[in-house]
Amino acid sequence: MDYTKIDFYSEKLKKMLTQSRFEHTIRTVNKAVELAKGTDADMEVVLIASLLHDCAKYIEPTAQQADELKDFMQYPQIVHAPLGSIIAQEEFGITDERILNAIKYHTTGRENMSIEEKIVFLADAIEDGRSFGGINEIRELAKESIDLAMIEVIKGTIEFERTKQNEELHPLTYQTLSYLEKENL
Ligand SMILES: [Fe+2]
Ligand SMILES: [Fe+2]
Known part of the structure; x- marks a missing residue:
């Protein structure tokens, strides 16, 4: 692994994020x-994708990027994910x-996700600074099964949005859930 590269990325990233967002990233x-330990995930892909996953959090897409991301533009919370894959490039x-897709799908997931994509998605949701009902159980479950832990995270997100009722979830979120449920019957 090229640690000089990792250092360069994190120095650059620090200037693009708030202090608290950078801490969440770490x-x-x-x-x-x-x-990733104990899986066959590529550690360099996991490391770089998780480091850069929120790189576009504070970036407004240009008109051309907005056009490219039209399937995501009605969901302001998640635009930073596909935009992040453009900024990463x-x-x-x-x-x-593999890195670009793990960044792109870190908030919605998608069908047929790679192990690296799943890891970045789940790590973002259950990192040590997060707190929501049942998170400790999900952290324990993640040690047994990344898929089952993801299912619980997505169900929680759907439930949360249902009670808030002011925001719609991207269709990919539902597709990811049914894909994971099908794979883990
Ligand atoms: Fe994010
Ligand atoms: Fe994040």
């Missing part, structure tokens, strides 16, 4: 590395599709 990297020079 906790996400730690959780992702922990989840343009600003950080990332070309590895």
Whole structure:
């Protein structure tokens, strides 16, 4: 692994995020590395994708990017994920599709996710700074099964949005849930 590259990425990233968002990022990297142990995930992909997953959190898409991301633009909370994969390419020079997809799908997931995509998704949701009802049970479950822990995270998100009722979830979220449930019958 090229640690000079990792250092360069994190120095650059720090300037693009708030202090608290950067701290969340570091906790996400730690959780992702922990989840990746004992799986056949590529550790470099996991490390770089988790580091850059929120790189576009404070970036407004240009008109051209907004056009490219039209399937996501009605969901303001998650635009930073697909936009992040564009920024990772343009600003950080990332070309590895495995990294770009793990960034792109970190909030919604998708069908047929790779192990690296699942790890970044789950690490983001259950890193040590997060707190929501049942999270400790999900952290324990994640040690047994990344898929089952993801199912619980997504169900919780759907339930949360249902009670708030002011925001709609992207259809990919539902597709990810049924895909994971089908795979884990
Ligand atoms: Fe995010
Ligand atoms: Fe995040």
